[in-house]
Amino acid sequence: MTDLAPQELRVLVAVERERSFTAAAAALGMTQSAVSHAVRAGERKLGAVLFERGRGGATPTAAGTRVVAQARQVLRLLELMRAEARESEPDRVAGPVRIAAFRSIAAQLLPAVLARLAERHPELSPQVRIVRELGRGTAGEVADGHADLGLATMDGTTTRPGLVAVPLFAEGYALAHPVGHPAPRTLPLVDWDENCGSYTRSWWKQQDWIPQATINVADDTVVLSLVAQGIGMAIMPRLALLGAPDGLAVTDLGPEPPSRLVGYVSTPALARTAAVRAVIRELRAVPLPVGLTAARPAAGS
Amino acid sequence: MTDLAPQELRVLVAVERERSFTAAAAALGMTQSAVSHAVRAGERKLGAVLFERGRGGATPTAAGTRVVAQARQVLRLLELMRAEARESEPDRVAGPVRIAAFRSIAAQLLPAVLARLAERHPELSPQVRIVRELGRGTAGEVADGHADLGLATMDGTTTRPGLVAVPLFAEGYALAHPVGHPAPRTLPLVDWDENCGSYTRSWWKQQDWIPQATINVADDTVVLSLVAQGIGMAIMPRLALLGAPDGLAVTDLGPEPPSRLVGYVSTPALARTAAVRAVIRELRAVPLPVGLTAARPAAGS
């Protein structure tokens, strides 16, 4: 293991302070030999000489000085951790019908859904929460009890136990690049963290023109701002490209572009409530924006 | 010994993330039993219950959440220590720098900052994470060890221990409403969750024309979509209104509109690294978008 243990950090700090293995050992209640071993182990783990040894004791190298500064910070944080563990604080929760959605579908589909809900169910109080569709995503929000219903992407292979997942739509991907650029595919890639589902990665691996990402950005609107300003190109789902900033152009990705399935996620119990059923009803009934098509019912999940 | 070893810290972080001993074990390549032992050892050492165990897995306690945040920071510092040990040029601006920002500043200011960074420090690899500026916001990301630098709103009264907070800009608010509406102030209010800082609430209470919110929305771009489609009006910070959708108009809020301070947040240790210093330098140097003005240096926080 390459991490230094807290005791090893203490040894380094003491040697730097005392300028002597022997004195450090005495200060720590250890033997000189143990200190020598510990320093050696630290140097091996970090791959650098931390102290110059001499007749007069030990002098920290430049690297040793920097490492010891960090070591002091770590030890202080470990101290704070003990203090934090002993404090106690309360918690909280609440909400009528809580919807978790990723940004582009919230911006492009949800307004129409909310309008219909307000018209048909004026006493319903929807709360919308935007979540990045990465890792646990909106399904995680539902699983964690933060949302009653999640609008999620689904790749048809991973079904989370205890949750209901129903695909509703399909959404394709396109290339975003600066307007008028003669060869957008030569630009650096501005990569978006949510481009990591199985539905994009397999297609991605077959494209030899896609360079290594130079900038990683977590938010799709920031990706689009960067692209519109000429920083690079990006491969994005179509909903995210609606209402894109000036300076940004969109082109197709060829005859078989990647696409992703989008649907809703809830728990069996919550999916039976009137509020959640009303939201689902409107999701099925609402006119779809450009970029979304109704998913085939035989998708089988 | 009462200090948690790095591997024990990793176990705590993984359990908090996965909400399951079994899943954390799989993620770390360990057995569930080892995870159980490690969590138990950690709890014993710290003298607190860090996770509530249940049928559905493990939920962090309040103390557990705080401890895990510190654990992430420790692990990050140990990582930096390895880098510092090998670095022959400690002031070289290279490697990852993790920036947390709220959406509108990320979209409107960060592209220019990232462009300058790419030009001056091509070996720097910025990672941007969008976080809602609500509750703990971007400062929470820094405190939790998820980010090296946060672009945050600051109200000048709450200083978080262990963090450095420096105001840089001031941002005013405006009224957003559907284009051509004869009396926008009579529309229902589409409230935005982030409109709850002390800098807006005191002004808010003096405005007798603002109705009770009928829709609460978490994401500002969704608020703007709803407003553009005639659902209601909204009171929003000016950066959020840049690049707004068609159908949306912006009017002033009178002679003394509310405004908020925006600046950077980091930890003392991270703020000294070359990468973070480079980002801060560019934040100060970059031309400001409409809606942002440089904050007065005598703001005193």
Add this chain to the structure above:
DNA sequence: AGTCTTCCATGAACGCCGTTCATGGAACGC
């Protein structure tokens, strides 16, 4: 109610690693 599955808990065994003990090499002073 009974059975199965999934969750975390616990004890014994084992191997790794930090520390001590013993010893040695190098440099310096007398």
Add this chain to the structure above:
DNA sequence: GCGTTCCATGAACGGCGTTCATGGAAGACT
């Protein structure tokens, strides 16, 4: 040359993290 002080190194030992095996609790399903 001898003594002292410095850090280095190897063997032995005990503590500790991890695995294996097993068990209890809770929930779902029949």
